[in-house]
Amino acid sequence: ARGDRKGRGGGKGKKRRSGCACLVVVAVFGGGLAGVGYFGYHYYQNRFGSAPDYAGDGSGQVTVEIGKGAGGYEIGQKLKALGVVKSVDAFVSAQQENPQGKRIQAGAYLLRKGMSAASAVELMLDPKSQNNVVVAPGNRNATVYASIDKQLGLSKGTTSGVAKKDYKSLGLPSWANSNKDIKDPLEGFLWPATYPAAKGMKPESVLKGMVKQASSNYAAMGLAEKAKSLKLADPLQVVTVASLVEAEGKTHDDYRKMAEVVYNRLKSTNTETNQLLQFDSTFNYLKGQSNIHISESEINSNKDPYNTYTQRGLPPGPIGNPGVDALKATLNPTSDGWMYFVATDGHSKTEFAKTNADFEKLKEKFNDSSGN
Incomplete structure (x- = not known):
């Protein structure tokens, strides 16, 4: 192959190259060039050319x-x-x-x-x-269900029906739904966040995502261990307290004091309210309303398990979906002796009291601000 065989085969006659052989060489050489050109072109396109793309808005x-x-x-x-x-x-x-x-x-x-x-x-x-459902801290499940129906283009009550029928298959932790009087087993387990919800999706898939987030976050917070240290029966009661704190408080400082009020009223030594929480939020929940002006006759005549004016201790389950701030406050309450609170301006300003006498003064401020 190196051209060093010219001294061999010493005859005078030289073989002629046939035209056919030349054509084969040219054909092979030409095919090689074509192959190199083809692959080279695509290599260039892949490395330096624009990527394949559609035109227009679809x-x-x-x-x-x-x-x-x-x-x-x-x-x-x-x-x-x-x-x-x-x-x-x-x-x-x-x-x-x-x-x-x-x-x-x-x-x-x-x-x-x-x-x-x-x-x-x-x-x-x-x-x-963007087709999403936002669960805000404190939202009740009824509000979330309605939002899911709207986003998925479903008839009113569809998601609520799915939740009621299929709650056991949606990923709740083992300690959820531990009370037969619970109105909605998913209450407190639709974690506040933003979730995908577009036409074509199933309501159960949206709910599963919310429950999964709640279960994961509650596990990370160690609610099972924290329940014992707070002298609560189970993690569900921790979530229940947090939902009360979320519903009644406005600021992080409020939340911590509100949590202490709950714990102090639950004590067997509580002679101020005799273990009655007396939270308007629980009565509003069972009535499906949000009303700050409730008559004593109406509230005292209702014996529903969620009415903390007539039933001692915590309600059977959460009354909403607490956010991180309310949960942290529930796990880290103040220890100042707070027993009472009043939204003295009827809306955003909550004041706390340690004695019934101070509580009565706060009620007078509320009455003055509301014109009663």
């Missing part, structure tokens, strides 16, 4: 659920799989080029098929495309 509707912590590449993969964008690279590039691109968050989005990547990014940044 058509139809596609519900896309983006998980917490998902980055551009993961989002792009999901969008491509659903036919929203043509390639992952096109979406990642469009997200990087959009100044607000990194603000795309977890949630459910209503997009279209065959969209340009840039259009997909813009639509995901538009609040109108």
Whole structure:
């Protein structure tokens, strides 16, 4: 192969190269060039060319659920799989080029098929495309159920019916629903946060996400151990106290004092109210209302287990979904001897008292502010 055989085979005659052989060489050489050109072109496109992309705003509707912590590449993969964008690279590039691109968050989005990547990014940044349900601290389940129905385009009462029928399969911790008088087993277990909820999704899947978050957070807080140190029967009572604190308080300082009021009134040594909590919020819960002006005759004639004016101790279960602040206060109450409280301005200002005499003075302030 190195051309050093010219002294061998010493005959004078030389073999002629056939035309056919030359043609084969040319054909092979030409085919090689074509192959190199083909692969070279695609290598260049992959490395330096623009990624495959659709044009325009697309058509139809596609519900896309983006998980917490998902980055551009993961989002792009999901969008491509659903036919929203043509390639992952096109979406990642469009997200990087959009100044607000990194603000795309977890949630459910209503997009279209065959969209340009840039259009997909813009639509995901538009609040109108974001289909979520927000559970605010203190929200009762009835409010959350109604929001889910609205977001999923379901008839009124659908989610409430699912919750009532299928609550055992939604992921509640083993210590939940420990009282036969509980009105809603999921009350207190729809963790305050933002959740995906778009047409096409099932209400049970939305509820499962909320319950999962609650169970996870309650486990992280160690409610089982904390219940013992607070002299409560079980973790459910911790959540119940937190729901009362959330419903009655306004600030973190309020929450801690409110928690102490609950614990002091639950004591067997309480001769001030004889273990009656006397919280308006529990009566309002059982009536499905929010009313600060309740007549004594109305409240004293009602013997419902949730009426803490006529029934001693805690209500059977939570009266709402407490937030982190209320839960932390419940686990770390003040120890100043607070026994009473009054929203003296009838709305946002809560004042506390240690004796009945001081409590009566706060009631006078409330009456003066409300014109009674």
